[in-house]
Amino acid sequence: MTTLALSVRRTAFRPVLPVLLAATGVLYLWGLGASGWANAYYSAAAQAGATSWQALLFGATDAAGGITVDKTPASVWVMGLSARIFGVHAWSILVPQALMGVATVWLLYAAVKRVAGEAAALLAGIVLALTPVAVLIFRFNNPDALLVLLLTAGAYATVRAIDDGRVRWLALAGACVGFGFLTKMLQAFLVLPAFGLAWVVGARRNRLLGLAVAVGALVVSAGWWVLLVTLWPAADRPYIGGSQHNSVLELTFGYNGFGRLTGDEVGSVGGGGSGGGWGRLFGAEMAGGIAWLLPAAVVLLAGGLLATWRRGPMWTSLLLWGGWLVVTAVVFSLMDGIIHAYYPVALAPALAGVIGIGAVALWRTGSTGAAVLSGAVALTALETYLLLDSLVLLVLGLAVAALLLLVEQHPAVAVLAAVVALAGPAAYSSQTAAATHSGALPAAGPAAGTTNLGGGMGGLLDAPTPGADLVALLRESDRTWAAATVGSNNAAGYQLASGRPVLAVGGFNGTDPAPTPAQFQEYVHNGQVRYFIGDGGMSGTATGGSDAGARIAEWVAENYEAQQVSGATVYDLS
Known part of the structure; x- marks a missing residue:
């Protein structure tokens, strides 16, 4: 038994x-x-x-x-x-x-x-x-x-x-x-x-x-x-x-x-x-x-x-x-x-x-x-x-x-x-499970994630959702990179929406020295980058990181004319 x-x-x-x-x-x-x-x-x-x-x-x-x-x-x-x-x-x-x-x-x-x-x-x-x-x-x-x-x-x-x-x-x-x-x-x-x-x-x-x-x-x-x-x-x-x-x-x-x-x-x-x-x-x-x-x-x-x-x-x-x-x-x-x-x-x-x-x-x-x-x-x-x-x-x-x-x-x-x-x-x-979660910092519980519309500083941790006009503009580009912007989350939002490569200047935090200002200018001179999307995010040196991203953004702003497309600041580098 x-x-x-x-x-x-x-x-x-x-x-x-x-x-x-x-x-x-x-x-x-x-x-x-x-x-x-x-x-x-x-x-x-x-x-x-x-x-x-x-x-x-x-x-x-x-x-x-x-x-x-x-x-x-x-x-x-x-x-x-x-x-x-x-x-x-x-x-x-x-x-x-x-x-x-x-x-x-x-x-x-x-x-x-x-x-x-x-x-x-x-x-x-x-x-x-x-x-x-x-x-x-x-x-x-x-x-x-x-x-x-x-x-x-x-x-x-x-x-x-x-x-x-x-x-x-x-x-x-x-x-x-x-x-x-x-x-x-x-x-x-x-x-x-x-x-x-x-x-x-x-x-x-x-x-x-x-x-x-x-x-x-x-x-x-x-x-x-x-x-x-x-x-x-x-x-x-x-x-x-x-x-x-x-x-x-x-x-x-x-x-x-x-x-x-x-x-x-x-x-x-x-x-x-x-x-x-x-x-x-x-x-x-x-x-x-x-x-x-x-x-x-x-x-x-x-x-x-x-x-x-x-x-x-x-x-x-x-x-x-x-x-x-x-x-x-x-x-x-x-x-x-x-x-x-x-x-x-x-x-x-x-x-x-x-x-x-x-x-x-x-x-x-x-x-x-x-x-x-x-x-x-x-x-x-x-x-x-x-x-x-x-x-x-x-x-x-x-x-x-x-x-x-x-x-x-x-x-x-x-x-x-x-x-x-x-x-x-x-x-x-x-x-x-019932909540939606997005961005770089998800947390358990009922709170839903937020989406950053357009661009802005929030793009350091949350990807933007670009408007239809900006998406169409990026899709028309046949360059190596349709655009560049400071910070990987910003780049990700534009890239996922358009299906075209977007260069993340400075990496995730915008503080990596990649590309250097000289390299970026060479990319532009060779016609490899069509647009630069500004207002992209943080690029500081508070913890010893590179300010290359900030200097690239400044160079673009000084040398190219800005236009507003779907609420984002866009520079045509051609």
Whole structure:
């Protein structure tokens, strides 16, 4: 009878995975096209990549290859290839992000199930799918969607390696992190301490060999593109956006590297992140995206490690997911450089893995575990109240927390606890999915993004939507670049609307020395640029960046006559 009961119980869970993945797909895909180009900066790079293989390889923001995005280009490769196959439109760019989200939930489910069973895997998958910042990013086209998928794949491969001892799984884990570097540079490496610790503690053999293989795979998968860019003649490739010396190594270790930790980011116009400190993840900017279950995760991580102390794969996996969660949370909390509200999506798989494994591990320990679970549910109810101001969910959460103490290990109470704990993030996630999000700084929640009409300073972070007359003017140009303007988001708006390459003077912030004034004047002399669109955005040197963009704009204004087209200031350089 016991064997039959266990068999029935396992069978009952099996249909749940397809339902989980289908529901996740609906949440991430429904109404996806409403956000339009979403982050036009990356959409323009995908458009360029759909036209030019060289632009795709380097991640250039225009098909003529003027300058690259200020990240390594793996996410652009995915979007660019999709746009080549299905055409350049919002769905071809955004659907891959949603599918990455479904795949991430699947990989997390598989990794957790392998060590803690189907109930833990299901709980982890639901938590990840309903984390508001995950809903935001898997419906958006920032590089973070691919980064999270690759890191979760790396975690799954590490779990498999620990389970069967085969170092080929460690090679796959290293390759996943390496391609994570090609997606968002050094941020991908924040998981390495957790992966390494889990392997060293959990492996039964080949510890040093496994580490060596993983490091080798990481170096090869991350380094080939860096070596390619370094060896490629600078005159024959796009300028490396985000750097001051056309160097991918400078971009790696400076603007997108240690500068993010110290705040010393040459070329930035925004300074350091605001509200740094241990409470940053619970502050107004980030809490709605990630904070709902963070207190519970801390409790379940500590309780789960004690409950499984040095016993088998559950303990090792808690080290993996918990190490990922702790290291990344500490870095995000204390870094002094630029940080945005969507960054904590990198915490979501680790948070979900800790909750799934920790909850099941504690449930199996009886009354002691029930007390810890009760505390986790009570903390979640309090956090939900602080975020949603819902007295009903607070009372329900505290009541369920009490039931966990009074009713020993009843499955219905466990299900009720999960439902009440997830009610808050589920509500916020539904609002996130229903809202439209655009621009460079999306945030979870109901607020819709804004669109910058015409041009103006807002174009630093939001792409303009040009009027019909300006679009027609740009489409008539057969030059290398139909136009040039300061700032990549401005250029993206004009390029996406017209389908013609637009040169982003100064890159994302307008502070890269590309092109130099002399180079730009040569472009004009050679007839490579037809129009210059003014009022384009910021181009300052407050953080040591170049003022080339400002000087180019001044030169154009001094030497060419301005005209107003669809509300934008346009100079005919012919």
